Amino acid sequence: MADSSHRTDFVRFSLDQGVLKFGQFKVKSGRMSPYFFNAGLFNSGFSVGRLAQFYAQALVDSGIAFDMLFGxxxxxIPLSTATAVALANHPGRGGRDVPFAFNRKEAKDHGEGGILVGAPLRGKVVIIDDVITAGTSVRESVEIIRQxxxxxxAVLIALDRMERAGPDDALSAHxxxxxxxxxxxxxxVSIASLADIMALLEDDAGLAEHRAAVAEYRARYGVSS
Structure with missing residues (x-):
């Protein structure tokens, strides 16, 4: 797990970039959430480059053995590309190069063909994405890798919302x-989680107005770890 300073730095960075916002937001599940995290707003060279460094650090800190990335x-696609660059330049990895691959939504019927682009899928593969909601992309990725x-x-994501799915009267256990x-x-492996967002709210007086709403949301829908 990434140390708390890296996790806090990432939450702060997400806030500064407008990726993390507080207020009232209707999310995909239909719930009204007091915060919203939109990783698609990491959309500049600087922000994606910095994001990739956070991904790389979280993966290195996890201690998980891996051979390549899959996006x-x-x-x-941009996450696996940028994070492979960040890992290759990470001081803790001794300059080891990191292959990466990604898939197409539709198979190509000319040239090299198929649905895969990049390095051949070999060895231990880390799937990298922004968040996990329904887990659909993870399932498809696992199938591609095993085939x-x-x-x-492992799966490497930016934020773990630590949130149970389902309607209010039938929430999932996990x-x-x-x-x-x-x-x-x-x-x-996540760079940060809802717990880290809560920690920032507790420490930053400028964000104090959002503490109660996020705490209530977590108490209602959250999991402990």
Whole structure:
């Protein structure tokens, strides 16, 4: 797990970039959330480069052994590319190069063909995405990796919302992240989580007005870890 300073720095960076916002937002599940995280707003060279450094650090800190990255289309494509660059330049990895690959949504019927682009899928593969909601892209990625004869080693995401799914009267026992880890038997590594957002709200007087709403939301829908 990334140390708390890296996690806090990432939450602060997300806030500064307008990726993390506080207020009232209707999210995909239909709930009204007191915060919103839109990783698609990491959309400049600087912000994606810095994001990739956070991904790389979280993966290195996890201690998970891996050979390459896989980015599910479409969001995972720039994430896998940029994070491979960040890992290759990470001081803790001794300059080791990191292959990466991603998939197309539709198979190409000319040239090299197929749905895969980049390095051949080999060894232990880390799937990189922004968040996990329904887990659909993870399932598809695991299938692609296994079909190639490689091994899914972990899922690397930006934010773990630590949130249970389902209607209010029938909430799931686990979060989407926990379900993915249990279903595929692989760890899910996040740069930060809702707990880190809460920690920033507690420490920053300028954000104090949002503490109660986020705490109430977490008490209602959250998981403990």
């Amino acid at each position: 599910p289309a479409y969001k995972g 190639a004869g490689a091994e899914p080693a 979060s989407a992240v926990q379900d993915v880890a249990n279903t595929y038997g692989i760890p899910v």
